[in-house]
Amino acid sequence: MRTIKLYIAGKVSKNSFFGTHYWRDDIVATLSQLTDYSFDLLDPTRTGIDQSDPMTVFQNDCRLIQACDLFFVYLSDDISVGGSQEILIAKYLQKPVIGLAPRGGKFNGSTKEFFGQVVKDYKDPFVFSTCDFVCETIDEVAATIDGALTIQPKTLAIIDDALQA
Numbered sequence: 001m002r003t004i005k006l007y008i009a010g011k012v013s014k015n016s017f018f019g020t021h022y023w024r025d026d027i028v029a030t031l032s033q034l035t036d037y038s039f040d041l042l043d044p045t046r047t048g049i050d051q052s053d054p055m056t057v058f059q060n061d062c063r064l065i066q067a068c069d070l071f072f073v074y075l076s077d078d079i080s081v082g083g084s085q086e087i088l089i090a091k092y093l094q095k096p097v098i099g100l101a102p103r104g105g106k107f108n109g110s111t112k113e114f115f116g117q118v119v120k121d122y123k124d125p126f127v128f129s130t131c132d133f134v135c136e137t138i139d140e141v142a143a144t145i146d147g148a149l150t151i152q153p154k155t156l157a158i159i160d161d162a163l164q165a
Helices: 023-034 054-067 081-092 125-130 138-150 157-164
Strands: 002-009 037-042 070-074 097-100 108-114 117-123 133-135
Touching: 002 023, 002 054, 002 081, 023 037, 023 070, 023 138, 037 054, 054 081, 070 081, 070 138, 081 097, 081 125, 097 138, 117 125, 125 157, 133 138
Parallel strands: 002 037, 002 070, 070 097, 097 133
Antiparallel strands: 108 117
């Protein structure tokens, strides 16, 4: 059984959608059951660093992302700015990114109104442009892992491509 170093980005506050700081453990347990992989969780909430020092937190997260084989972000409706920044760090470091954006949530499949235009089945452009894969369920995430580990991940070149389009 292959072990994958997995970084999981998402809410840190226990007052989030998940109701706990340690929801990442449940994700790893589920992925372990659904795949032929074991996971070494690189958990930014369990490093013991001084959370009051922004640079220390940033440096720690950068190092954890650099060490991972696979970057996973849970795009809950209450995710904060850190998750989106971590996606870009992963792209800078050329890591494959799987985003879990539940169907009907604010990032995937909801109906949005922009300046009088109603967009049905909305796909957040920053999520769908930067993630290598966007999944709607944890089962879909599990089925995507093999492909994510073998692709050439998107890089920050997506920004240059967008500017030249």
